Each structure stands twice: as C-alpha cells, then as structure tokens.
Amino acid sequence: MxxxxxxxxxxxxxxxxxxxxxxxxxxxxxxxxxxxxxxxxxxxxxxxxxxxxxxxxxxxxxxxxxxxxxxxxxxxxxxxxxxxxxxxxxxxxxxxxxxxxxxxxxxxxxxxxxxxxxxxxxxxxxxxxxxxxxxxxxxxxxxxxxxxxxxxxxxxxxxxxxxxxxxxxxxxxxxxxxxxxxxxxxEGSPVKTVRDFIQNYPKLQSGGIAENDKLHRAAVLNNLNLERIKHTPEGGDRRDWPDRLVNECHKNYTGHTDTYGRMFWDRPAPTLTTKCNSYSNGRFGHPDITQNRAITIREASRLQTFPTDYKFKGAFNAMAKQIGNAVxxxxxxxxxxxxxxxxxxxxxxxxxx
Known part of the structure; x- marks a missing residue:
C-alpha cells in the first residue's frame, strides 16, 4: 500500500x-x-x-x-x-x-x-x-x-x-x-527509557558539538543556568537549588516544576515540545550529572524514535520545532x-x- x-x-x-x-x-x-x-x-x-x-x-x-x-x-x-x-x-x-x-x-x-x-x-x-x-x-x-x-x-x-x-x-x-x-x-516488555536511546552519544558540555554529527550539539547556557544545572541531580529540578538561584516568580509557586529539570535515565522522557533543546523550557536537561547541558537535536530526535541517521534541515530552533511537532x-x-x-x-x- x-x-x-x-x-x-x-x-x-x-x-x-x-x-x-x-x-x-x-x-x-x-x-x-x-x-x-x-x-x-x-x-x-x-x-x-x-x-x-x-x-x-x-x-x-x-x-x-x-x-x-x-x-x-x-x-x-x-x-x-x-x-x-x-x-x-x-x-x-x-x-x-x-x-x-x-x-x-x-x-x-x-x-x-x-x-x-x-x-x-x-x-x-x-x-x-x-x-x-x-x-x-x-x-x-x-x-x-x-x-x-x-x-x-x-x-x-x-x-x-x-x-x-x-x-x-x-x-x-x-x-x-x-x-x-x-x-x-x-509483562516481558518494559517501557523504553531515555537510557535505551541516548546513553551512547558522546559526552558534551554547554555549547559543545560532536565531531562526527553536527546535530549532536548542545545549546550554550549562560552562567546563571550553568550554575543551576550543576545543582540539579538526575531527575531533579529547581526545587533542588539553593534559594539564591530560584527565579522570584517561582519562589512561592509550586507548578511547572519540569522547567529547568533534568531527565531520568531509566524512565521515559517527558513530552518533547517545540523547544526541546532548551534547558529553561521543560525537563530537557541531560540526565548525566557530569554533562551540564540540555539534550541535543540528535538526542531529541532519538527520543522521538527517528533513525540515528535521519537528516534535519533548517536553523537549530527550527529543527527543534520540527521534532517537537512530529509524530x-x-x-x-x-x-x-x-x-x-x-x-x-x-x-x-x-x-x-
């Protein structure tokens, strides 16, 4: 057909x-x-x-x-x-x-x-x-x-x-x-996890890019967000930060705790959105606490189960939008x-x- x-x-x-x-x-x-x-x-x-x-x-x-x-x-x-x-x-x-x-x-x-x-x-x-x-x-x-x-x-x-x-x-x-x-x-077929799909990608830091895959590139974090993510454990979020790092608008607000969060290795990822490569727009921080960054375009595409060699065109933010909108x-x-x-x-x- x-x-x-x-x-x-x-x-x-x-x-x-x-x-x-x-x-x-x-x-x-x-x-x-x-x-x-x-x-x-x-x-x-x-x-x-x-x-x-x-x-x-x-x-x-x-x-x-x-x-x-x-x-x-x-x-x-x-x-x-x-x-x-x-x-x-x-x-x-x-x-x-x-x-x-x-x-x-x-x-x-x-x-x-x-x-x-x-x-x-x-x-x-x-x-x-x-x-x-x-x-x-x-x-x-x-x-x-x-x-x-x-x-x-x-x-x-x-x-x-x-x-x-x-x-x-x-x-x-x-x-x-x-x-x-x-x-x-x-029974016999557990759900797939973040680890199953992105654990073998080269380690990167903020702003880093892999030599063999230009889509495995981490967005640059400013100094404040770098300090925030360093205080965020696997699966953690802003509730794990010292008070001085928390936005004023969040100090007396208990909702939207996924923002500025890290993923869990051994759970499914949260819903990827059109800003899935942005640390501040969801629980899109990398689960590895030695990698202080958001997930890359390539990692996001894998969590949407695109093939490892799938080609993406356009600006990086446009690629993130394409991935977030995809089936x-x-x-x-x-x-x-x-x-x-x-x-x-x-x-x-x-x-x-």
Whole structure:
C-alpha cells in the first residue's frame, strides 16, 4: 500500500509508516524548513509545499495515480495548537481549527482504504456543545461507511521512550478496525527509557558539538543556568537549588516544576515540545550529572524514535520545532503494522471466501 501524509512536517509519521512497509507517495505541508527535511529523507516521494486550502484534489490524484493500485492510507496530523491544553491563548477565531475540514474533500474523492488521524487529546472535546471539526469528520466517515476507532494513545505503550499522550483515530473502508494492543509496559516488555536511546552519544558540555554529527550539539547556557544545572541531580529540578538561584516568580509557586529539570535515565522522557533543546523550557536537561547541558537535536530526535541517521534541515530552533511537532516514528510504525495486518486478513478472507 501507499501513503499520503497531510501536514507531514519533517516526516515522523511517514518514517514510521515506511518502516512498517508502506510506500510513501506524497507529503504535504506549508512549512518550508520542514519540507527540506522531508525531501532529504524521502527523495522518492512527491511533495507539495502549499497551504492545504489551496491544494486541489486533481493535483494530489495525479501525483499518486500511478502508485495506488494496492490500496491507499491517508495520514493527517493537522496543527494541534488550536486544541492543545498547553495553548492558553487558543481562540474560536483561530483559522487552524478548520484545517481538519480540508481533509474531507480528499477522503470523499480518493476513498482511501485506511485513514490515520493523530492530534493532541482535546481535539475531540473542543466545542462539545456544538458542531466541531472532529464531529464533522466522524460524520463524514459515517456517511461514507467507514468503520473507525478513536482513543488516547500513550506513546510509551508502543515502544516510544517518552510520556506522550496523543489522540488517534484509525479508520477502515473495509470492515471493523480497533486499536492495536500495547507492545510495551506489559509483562516481558518494559517501557523504553531515555537510557535505551541516548546513553551512547558522546559526552558534551554547554555549547559543545560532536565531531562526527553536527546535530549532536548542545545549546550554550549562560552562567546563571550553568550554575543551576550543576545543582540539579538526575531527575531533579529547581526545587533542588539553593534559594539564591530560584527565579522570584517561582519562589512561592509550586507548578511547572519540569522547567529547568533534568531527565531520568531509566524512565521515559517527558513530552518533547517545540523547544526541546532548551534547558529553561521543560525537563530537557541531560540526565548525566557530569554533562551540564540540555539534550541535543540528535538526542531529541532519538527520543522521538527517528533513525540515528535521519537528516534535519533548517536553523537549530527550527529543527527543534520540527521534532517537537512530529509524530513519534515508532508510534506510527506500530499503527502502520496494524493496518497492514488488517489488510492482509481481508485479502486472506476474500481468497478463502
């Protein structure tokens, strides 16, 4: 089967689906730096760098027509900021809220065998008292006779070394489809940890860069933050500092303790954000107390389960944004395998029938 990846970003979902066995036919996104990353890693795929609202069905159909004989998966992760609980400034006027509606015309015209929708928990709850992007989408699926299941997926349950909850919808045009069983956090298969994915990278200090990998480069910390991280044990945070190092705004505030924190070696990482290479923006300090720095772009990408040689393009902060916004590759791989298993069972049933 082939896959089209709408709002593909730097290619997390596409990479996972490719690993599962899909041919990646097309990526679509409006972010020019993410597009360069995508094209560097998927040279065989077509790419449309454009606002989805301006992309025509004909253009997409023409780019995939010669590849789609064995079935089609449509993957979409519309911008999640309008639905995120972390967005304190979200508004009903945010134009991004309607971007999921743009998928309707492609689903209706192409009738893909499978659909994978991924977003933040909350997309299914927004505007619960009135019609919402999610209810409009499920109404479309009902009208087109799709069967679907939607659920909150914990990334660590599927082999991702990260506590990351995502809303997922899996749909099939050919018979019932349910969520896949957990692969980790069960007997005989513990969750993956930070240590499993980044322990073998060369040691660095603030501002350091590895000779053989320019993406393994640590951001520069100022003197105050250097002193702070030196007072932070593995898994620790600002509660471990002497009072003189604590920001005034934090002295009588008990929330957001992940800021300025170090990760734990033997636990999943916290949710990586678009500022995952910044020490002051989350629990992104390296767990090794001999390395006084934030994690690097390469380490962040590994915690999102990108391959060790995955290419990233653009400025460093743009790379961090791409990584933080990505679908973890291993999560997409597990869902891709689930679709392929479903597809193979249908073919076997048709043959035997």
């Amino acid at each position: 082939i896959a089209i990846d709408f709002f593909c970003g730097c290619g997390g979902a596409s990479e996972g689906l490719r690993q599962a066995g899909f041919d990646i036919a097309l990526g679509i996104d409006i972010d020019s730096q993410a597009s360069e990353t995508y094209k560097a890693n998927f040279p065989e795929a077509s790419f449309i760098l454009e606002d989805i609202r301006n992309v025509t069905i004909e253009k997409v159909a023409n780019l995939i027509a010669f590849k789609s004989e064995d079935g089609l998966l449509l993957s979409a992760c519309a911008p999640c900021q309008p639905f995120s609980q972390q967005n304190k400034f979200k508004s009903d006027e945010d134009e991004r809220i309607s971007l999921l509606d743009e998928i309707h015309r492609f689903v209706s015209a192409l009738l893909p065998e499978y659909i994978m929708l991924e977003n933040v928990p909350g997309i299914q709850k927004i505007d619960e008292n009135k019609e919402s992007p999610f209810t409009r989408f499920t109404t479309l699926l009902d009208n087109l006779n799709y069967k679907y299941d939607h659920f909150i997926a914990n990334a660590e349950d599927y082999g991702v070394p990260q506590r990351r909850k995502r809303f997922v919808l899996l749909a099939s045009l050919h018979g019932d489809i349910n969520r896949p069983e957990k692969t980790h956090g069960i 973890p590759c291993e999560l997409a791989r597990q869902f891709g395998l689930h679709f392929i298993e479903h597809h193979d069972e249908l073919k076997e049933s048709d043959t035997n029938g």
